[in-house]
Amino acid sequence: xxxxxxxxxxxxxxSLVAIASANAQSLKLNLTPAKxxxxxxxxxxxxxxxxxxxxxYSPASLKLVDEYVLGHKKNGATTASMNKTLIAxxxxxxxxxxxxLGFKWDNPTDKELALGFDATGIRGKNGGFSNPIGKVFKxxxxxxxxxxxxFYAVFSKDLSKEIKAMVxxx
Numbered sequence: 043x044x045x046x047x048x049x050x051x052x053x054x055x056x057s058l059v060a061i062a063s064a065n066a067q068s069l070k071l072n073l074t075p076a077k078x079x080x081x082x083x084x085x086x087x088x089x090x091x092x093x094x095x096x097x098x099y100s101p102a103s104l105k106l107v108d109e110y111v112l113g114h115k116k117n118g119a120t121t122a123s124m125n126k127t128l129i130a131x132x133x134x135x136x137x138x139x140x141x142x143l144g145f146k147w148d149n150p151t152d153k154e155l156a157l158g159f160d161a162t163g164i165r166g167k168n169g170g171f172s173n174p175i176g177k178v179f180k181x182x183x184x185x186x187x188x189x190x191x192x193f194y195a196v197f198s199k200d201l202s203k204e205i206k207a208m209v210x211x212x
Contacts, residue, residue: 046159110131132175
């Protein structure tokens with residue numbers, strides 16, 4: 043079980059960083075913690091207008107985000123062609139975590155900047171920083187293995203003891 047948790051956590055931490063940072067900054071969206079929930083609202087409107095379905099900020103609604111992104115991927119869309127939409131959907135994923143898990147929108151600390159996190163993300167109650175925007179980009183690139191519904195499920199668990207043990211090798 044520890045290997046599974048370790049692979050999930052390390053994958054989430056290191057594989058998402060560069061993608062969302064580069065995409066959000068290259069579009070000059072000026073995404074800040076104060077604006078992230080407004081970007082999430084844009085995603086809600088976009089999904090409603092294009093599919094007729096309603097995102098309601100529930101954890102279950104993340105399956106709809108998975109289906110939406112994977113449907114576009116199947117139809118030949120790319121991260122470049124959906125860049126702004128993916129950023130808005132990433133903000134939606136983050137906002138679901140804010141509303142349901144008590145996370146807060148935040149900017150990375152100096153230490154997190156040194157690790158490569160350079161975009162607005164969410165911070166859990168335990169202080170951990172996460173990148174839901176990057177996760178949506180990974181979903182578009184890699185498919186269902188990077189499900190945002192599973193991303194939420196992982197972060198809904200308190201893994202702080204397991205992570206601390208991995209870091210301190212205890």
